[in-house]
Amino acid sequence: MALAHAAGDTFPKLLARHARERGERPALREKDLGIWQTWTWAEVETEVRFLAAGLARAGFRRGMHLAVVGDNRPRLYFALLAAQSLGGIPVPFYQDAPAGEMAFVFRDADIGFAIVEDQEQADKLFEILPDCPGLKRIWYDDPRGFRHDRRPELASYESLRAEGEGRVRDQPGAIEAEVSKGAGPDVAIMLYTSGTTGNPKGVVLSHDNLLVSGRNYVELEGLTDEEEVLAYLPMAWIGQNLFSYAQWLVAGFRINCPESAETVLTDMREIGPTYYFAPPRVLEALLTQVTIRMEDASSPKRWMFRHFMGLARRVGSAILDGKPVSALDRLHYALGGIVLFAPLKNSLGMSRVRVAYTAGEAIGPDLFVFYRSLGINLKQLYGQTETCAAVCVQPDGQVKPDTVGPPMKGVEVRVLDTGEIVLRCPGLFVEYHRNAEATREAKDAEGWYHTGDAGFFDADGHLRIIDRAKDVGKLSDGTLFAPKYLENKLKFFPFVKEAVAFGDGRAEASAMVNIDVQAVGDWAERRGIPYSGYQDLAAKPPVVELVRECVEKVNADLAADPTLAGSQIHRFVILHKELDADDGELTRTRKVRRRYIAEKYAGIVEALYGEAEVCAVEAQVRFEDGRTGMVRAQLAVGHAKTFPPAAARSAA
Amino acid sequence: MSGAREAGPVILAVGGISLAFGGVKALSEVGFDVREHEVRAIIGPNGAGKSSMLNVINGVYRPQQGRITYLGETREEMEPHFAASHGIARTFQSLALFKGMSVLDNLLAGRNLLMRTNLLLQALRIGPALREEVAHRRRVEEIIDFLEIQHVRKTPVGRLPYGLQKRVDLGRALAAEPRVLLLDEPMAGMNVEEKQDMCRFILDVNDEFGTTIVLIEHDMGVVMDISDRVVVLDYGRKIGDGTPDEVRSNQAVIDAYLGVQH
Numbered sequence A: 001m002a003l004a005h006a007a008g009d010t011f012p013k014l015l016a017r018h019a020r021e022r023g024e025r026p027a028l029r030e031k032d033l034g035i036w037q038t039w040t041w042a043e044v045e046t047e048v049r050f051l052a053a054g055l056a057r058a059g060f061r062r063g064m065h066l067a068v069v070g071d072n073r074p075r076l077y078f079a080l081l082a083a084q085s086l087g088g089i090p091v092p093f094y095q096d097a098p099a100g101e102m103a104f105v106f107r108d109a110d111i112g113f114a115i116v117e118d119q120e121q122a123d124k125l126f127e128i129l130p131d132c133p134g135l136k137r138i139w140y141d142d143p144r145g146f147r148h149d150r151r152p153e154l155a156s157y158e159s160l161r162a163e164g165e166g167r168v169r170d171q172p173g174a175i176e177a178e179v180s181k182g183a184g185p186d187v188a189i190m191l192y193t194s195g196t197t198g199n200p201k202g203v204v205l206s207h208d209n210l211l212v213s214g215r216n217y218v219e220l221e222g223l224t225d226e227e228e229v230l231a232y233l234p235m236a237w238i239g240q241n242l243f244s245y246a247q248w249l250v251a252g253f254r255i256n257c258p259e260s261a262e263t264v265l266t267d268m269r270e271i272g273p274t275y276y277f278a279p280p281r282v283l284e285a286l287l288t289q290v291t292i293r294m295e296d297a298s299s300p301k302r303w304m305f306r307h308f309m310g311l312a313r314r315v316g317s318a319i320l321d322g323k324p325v326s327a328l329d330r331l332h333y334a335l336g337g338i339v340l341f342a343p344l345k346n347s348l349g350m351s352r353v354r355v356a357y358t359a360g361e362a363i364g365p366d367l368f369v370f371y372r373s374l375g376i377n378l379k380q381l382y383g384q385t386e387t388c389a390a391v392c393v394q395p396d397g398q399v400k401p402d403t404v405g406p407p408m409k410g411v412e413v414r415v416l417d418t419g420e421i422v423l424r425c426p427g428l429f430v431e432y433h434r435n436a437e438a439t440r441e442a443k444d445a446e447g448w449y450h451t452g453d454a455g456f457f458d459a460d461g462h463l464r465i466i467d468r469a470k471d472v473g474k475l476s477d478g479t480l481f482a483p484k485y486l487e488n489k490l491k492f493f494p495f496v497k498e499a500v501a502f503g504d505g506r507a508e509a510s511a512m513v514n515i516d517v518q519a520v521g522d523w524a525e526r527r528g529i530p531y532s533g534y535q536d537l538a539a540k541p542p543v544v545e546l547v548r549e550c551v552e553k554v555n556a557d558l559a560a561d562p563t564l565a566g567s568q569i570h571r572f573v574i575l576h577k578e579l580d581a582d583d584g585e586l587t588r589t590r591k592v593r594r595r596y597i598a599e600k601y602a603g604i605v606e607a608l609y610g611e612a613e614v615c616a617v618e619a620q621v622r623f624e625d626g627r628t629g630m631v632r633a634q635l636a637v638g639h640a641k642t643f644p645p646a647a648a649r650s651a652a
Numbered sequence B: 001m002s003g004a005r006e007a008g009p010v011i012l013a014v015g016g017i018s019l020a021f022g023g024v025k026a027l028s029e030v031g032f033d034v035r036e037h038e039v040r041a042i043i044g045p046n047g048a049g050k051s052s053m054l055n056v057i058n059g060v061y062r063p064q065q066g067r068i069t070y071l072g073e074t075r076e077e078m079e080p081h082f083a084a085s086h087g088i089a090r091t092f093q094s095l096a097l098f099k100g101m102s103v104l105d106n107l108l109a110g111r112n113l114l115m116r117t118n119l120l121l122q123a124l125r126i127g128p129a130l131r132e133e134v135a136h137r138r139r140v141e142e143i144i145d146f147l148e149i150q151h152v153r154k155t156p157v158g159r160l161p162y163g164l165q166k167r168v169d170l171g172r173a174l175a176a177e178p179r180v181l182l183l184d185e186p187m188a189g190m191n192v193e194e195k196q197d198m199c200r201f202i203l204d205v206n207d208e209f210g211t212t213i214v215l216i217e218h219d220m221g222v223v224m225d226i227s228d229r230v231v232v233l234d235y236g237r238k239i240g241d242g243t244p245d246e247v248r249s250n251q252a253v254i255d256a257y258l259g260v261q262h
Helices: A011-021 A041-057 A074-085 A099-108 A119-131 A157-170 A174-181 A207-221 A238-251 A261-271 A280-295 A299-320 A327-348 A365-373 A436-442 A483-491 A517-526 A534-538 A541-559 A594-600 A602-608 A645-651 B050-057 B080-085 B103-109 B119-124 B127-146 B162-175 B192-208 B220-226 B244-248 B251-258
Strands: A026-032 A035-040 A065-069 A089-093 A113-116 A137-140 A154-156 A187-193 A201-206 A228-230 A254-257 A275-277 A355-358 A378-382 A412-415 A420-424 A449-457 A463-468 A496-502 A509-515 A569-574 A614-622 A628-639 B010-021 B024-035 B039-043 B065-070 B073-075 B088-091 B180-184 B212-216 B229-234 B237-242
Touching: A011 A041, A011 A074, A011 A174, A011 A207, A011 A238, A026 A041, A026 A074, A026 A261, A035 A041, A041 A074, A041 A157, A041 A174, A065 A074, A065 A099, A065 A119, A074 A089, A074 A113, A074 A174, A074 A187, A089 A099, A099 A119, A113 A119, A119 A137, A137 A157, A154 A157, A157 A174, A187 A207, A187 A238, A201 A207, A207 A238, A228 A238, A228 A261, A228 A275, A238 A275, A261 A327, A280 A299, A280 A327, A280 A365, A280 A517, A299 A327, A299 A365, A365 A378, A412 A449, A436 A449, A463 A483, A483 A496, A483 A509, A483 A541, A496 A594, A509 A517, A509 A534, A509 A541, A509 A602, A517 A534, A517 A541, A541 A569, A541 A628, A569 A602, A594 A602, A602 A614, A602 A628, B010 B050, B010 B212, B024 B039, B024 B050, B024 B065, B024 B212, B024 B229, B039 B050, B039 B192, B039 B220, B050 B065, B050 B180, B050 B212, B080 B088, B088 B162, B103 B127, B103 B162, B119 B127, B127 B162, B127 B192, B162 B180, B162 B192, B192 B212, B192 B220, B220 B244, B229 B244, B229 B251, B237 B244, B237 B251
Parallel strands: A026 A254, A065 A089, A065 A113, A089 A187, A113 A137, A137 A154, A228 A254, A275 A355, A355 A378, A509 A569, B024 B237, B039 B212, B039 B229, B088 B180, B180 B212
Antiparallel strands: A026 A035, A187 A201, A412 A420, A420 A449, A449 A463, A496 A509, A569 A628, A614 A628, B010 B024, B010 B065, B065 B073, B229 B237
């Protein structure tokens, strides 16, 4: 795949071009000590050059892997670029990855060098050091806590940069020479997929892969070098790499690193991004916050909110899509804009958002429509780490809540007879690192990538995803059972945080539910129901009743769909603890590990398919400080009403 | 994890302190020293006189007998203003914060004694006052960053959860740039996670700023973990003094904590 701009076929070359063409313009900001600090493109290039020279001096060579561990920090972005400048391959990590999970990757990728954010991350590396003899050097960004640390592997980012600065002075042009040796097909980055089963796999992506995907988005949305983007999602996630790294260097816009994970909302309001990317859970958390604050507002304000949101739901999306709407409604909506929508968007930090994307998991129709009806151009896209998150995207004006849009430019998508989606695209990954077998399984001889997702095209040629192909099963009477589809339907209720559906090979479907402690807690407070914590709240009979209503609404919905009517949920249980990645129940990207949960809570699954009204459970939990404890509880098994397909309308 | 702290010379010493409220003897003949850069804990059962001891050190209580040597200067009692202006800061068991003011303003208030320009210039925000304010704000922002409370910078303190208020109280004391920091039960009422965070912060303060720390704490695990030396008080008398290990094996201390059969 030849790229149009041969001069910009790698990220370091693009950086050099931006430094030349827009050297004095801001490229990167970080809020530090309460003030936004700015690096221009020229400054970024200088930093990257010094760092690259320092790495080269320490023995980092072409083809080696550099671990980059931490939150969104400018210096970690410099580290990505520095490694790539030398033809090396950065491997970013999720900052909350436990040491044990990191050890596998360090061994798998033979990582000898690491740049980490702070002491917390360095401590994890020292924990795995005995198992990872290849790890030689660790540099830290934040010196706090290292004052008296004299371990030989450890040194500060500052010292690495200073060494590099000296070397650049002694051998000018050496780094530029290394940069010019790079080419598009070279490996740019390796991202480990969280993997719902087995060990994580290292997805090898080339500069071409990421650049062609980045360019596709930039062209599609007409992105310019004037965009403001908030870089707040994990650096190890493909979405973050595509939107805040690849597109940053393609379009030459500005990325902004928030002060800390807790200040994202405030920082976003200050920056006013024009281009925004958020997984559904972030959008949902925002909406929950708005809803809770509105409940506490005075009654005229509450009335106003209800009134105008009702109107927005009716006509907002249509106005955004340029569809015909009566003049009176338009006027009414404009009034709503002044009194509600504009101030609300402002407090969400979305006043200037031109294009917003969501991806990573299915988004609830209510949630999706909420943002669109405010006039925020939120769209869905579809893709995996293996495809650089660039397969399908919803074009302006053709946005439907339950599809992910038609395939992007240059992408071929087919649906196999089994229901599995396969595709070919220019951004398709090179291979899985040291795993030829997995590569062969995923990418067939003709270059078709097997996504493992099940779905179909609708009448307009938009792709609709229902579940993972391997998870789609059948009830014992042969009815189609798509667990993710049921779980998502449940999760779309604000009271339900997580859900796990069972039913493959069984006579009927059932579910385990996690309540959202914030939303349900608020609901309970308003009704004067006292509770002490999650476990207590989850066991309250009114809460069980509340969840039952949600389940029954899902059933009524399912009854309307002939292929899925048979998979209505008969029995459910509210779990006594929140599912947690630390307990292995969720992946790091917060996807439920259904099979693991079924094994761990076999007793509950049995109760779901038995006659018992209660079931006792005992489970080990891991606290945040790493200690473990036992939790015991008695769970009530709830029964939900199901609807015959014909009766659906009257019940809904 | 990190290398051993090096304790310096004695910065603060108390000797023969006796304090009584009417007939109640809070402290009798208590003496110990604190060396620069160390973490010194005062432990003891309820009513042992721990908080009274801190109050004597920073001059809130005036002992009937005894001497206090601070920075090489010996006196019979400490003046609160002298203590505050010469580098002794403290946090309180029942927080000492302005509930209606933001975290930022509370921390700035902690720097009151370090402000040099007069009220008029400050009110007009001109010339030297403005320059000074910028410098103070920078220092306070560094503390906010250090204690990881950026997200509540502008939140009124009264709206924060208790654990966070404790952290702000520590920040308020740190804002005065103390040489000696007196902490009165910094971990009372906290859950395990908050306690761990607080331990981390106390050790980091000690490590990064070299601040000497005198600490009262009930949680024995915490005390034994983070202190260099421990003083044990019981009914106003000193019954033990030494490293955590020495104190742990001291029979008088064991008796005081576990009780003895009479």
